[in-house]
Amino acid sequence: MVSAQRGNRDAYAKFLSEVSVLLRGYVGRRINGADEVEDVLQEVLISLHLVRHTYVPGRPVGPWLYAIADHRIADSFRRARRMDKGKCELSDEVADSGGRHFHRDPRGEAIRHALTKLPQVQRRVIEMMKIEELPVREVAAHMGMSESLVKVTAFRGYETLRRILGVTKKSEQTT
Amino acid sequence: MTSTPRPLIGFCAWAAASIPLFGAGALLVGIRPDLLSRWAEPRFLLEAGLVLCLAGSAVFAALALSVPDRRKPWLQVLPIAALICWTAVAAYMAASEVDAQPGAGLACLRNILALSLAPGALIYRALSKAAPFRSDLIGFLAGIGVSALGYLATRITCRNDDPLHVLLFHFLPVIAMSAAGAAIGRALFRRVSPKREMTAGFLDRGL
Numbered sequence: 001m002v003s004a005q006r007g008n009r010d011a012y013a014k015f016l017s018e019v020s021v022l023l024r025g026y027v028g029r030r031i032n033g034a035d036e037v038e039d040v041l042q043e044v045l046i047s048l049h050l051v052r053h054t055y056v057p058g059r060p061v062g063p064w065l066y067a068i069a070d071h072r073i074a075d076s077f078r079r080a081r082r083m084d085k086g087k088c089e090l091s092d093e094v095a096d097s098g099g100r101h102f103h104r105d106p107r108g109e110a111i112r113h114a115l116t117k118l119p120q121v122q123r124r125v126i127e128m129m130k131i132e133e134l135p136v137r138e139v140a141a142h143m144g145m146s147e148s149l150v151k152v153t154a155f156r157g158y159e160t161l162r163r164i165l166g167v168t169k170k171s172e173q174t175t
Numbered sequence: 176m177t178s179t180p181r182p183l184i185g186f187c188a189w190a191a192a193s194i195p196l197f198g199a200g201a202l203l204v205g206i207r208p209d210l211l212s213r214w215a216e217p218r219f220l221l222e223a224g225l226v227l228c229l230a231g232s233a234v235f236a237a238l239a240l241s242v243p244d245r246r247k248p249w250l251q252v253l254p255i256a257a258l259i260c261w262t263a264v265a266a267y268m269a270a271s272e273v274d275a276q277p278g279a280g281l282a283c284l285r286n287i288l289a290l291s292l293a294p295g296a297l298i299y300r301a302l303s304k305a306a307p308f309r310s311d312l313i314g315f316l317a318g319i320g321v322s323a324l325g326y327l328a329t330r331i332t333c334r335n336d337d338p339l340h341v342l343l344f345h346f347l348p349v350i351a352m353s354a355a356g357a358a359i360g361r362a363l364f365r366r367v368s369p370k371r372e373m374t375a376g377f378l379d380r381g382l
Binding site for chain 2: 005047050051054055056057059060063064067071072075
């Protein structure tokens, strides 16, 4: 690490490849889902690169390394919590839009029309989750995606629907 | 590439640059003529001591927390404890004064803000060059440290010691500036703590 700070690119590359192995295991023990583990690992490595100047030569590199990883893992958990909270009531309306009142309800018609404007993958994911009421696991298997990617895709789809329909989240509404 | 200075060295460097700035600012505004007699009062000394403790611990905590392997629980606890004590003292003094009159205070608001600007710029610049992963917490600590010193500098210029005036036009601005500090931290330290765009990487793989 000291050599890397002095500009030795070979030493830096070797350092990164060695710590990647360590960090993959460290992150993998704390986060579920291979895709999410890889994403967080990439964030840790990027952060490590951005703040490599904060390592003080002579101090143990382990605490420094794992502190960076801990921050990124905590950020990942915060993101996951935000995603869960951000599932707007619109998702319930989408589910209702596939129900028996669908054709008579102007709102359902608007949602169905908005769904057609989504990118194909987002639309298909939302239809399977909310109209066909398939569990995330089955949607992931059908679409050939990881479960975390299904959730992210659905989240993005809800955001797009909200924008199309001009719906604001409860948290954004002023009292 | 030079390493980030150790937190204590960074703190000393910042203090060495900022204290003269606060002093010069206070001289420019005008030192209160009764300052020497006020310093002899235990209440004034207690308040000044608490504020100095808060300012010093908050700025040091911000610097230390922006280095990944310097996290210590007491770093966050100490400034919060100092803030709680100071809040309790300020509220007690305001409540115990029966005939408290706030008086005019916009000049005090302006002074606290103006006195804090340059030292605030210095500390946020120093923090942005480190690793402020907890951008909101570190921004908050820096904000409260800088504004607390601005408060102290204003107390040695403002002759109005009415507890309600101090609470409304000296203490509350510090709290407001601390909250602003958290927002400034979130904006400035994005380099290290970016809000990851949900589209990056994920949808490219899936679409």
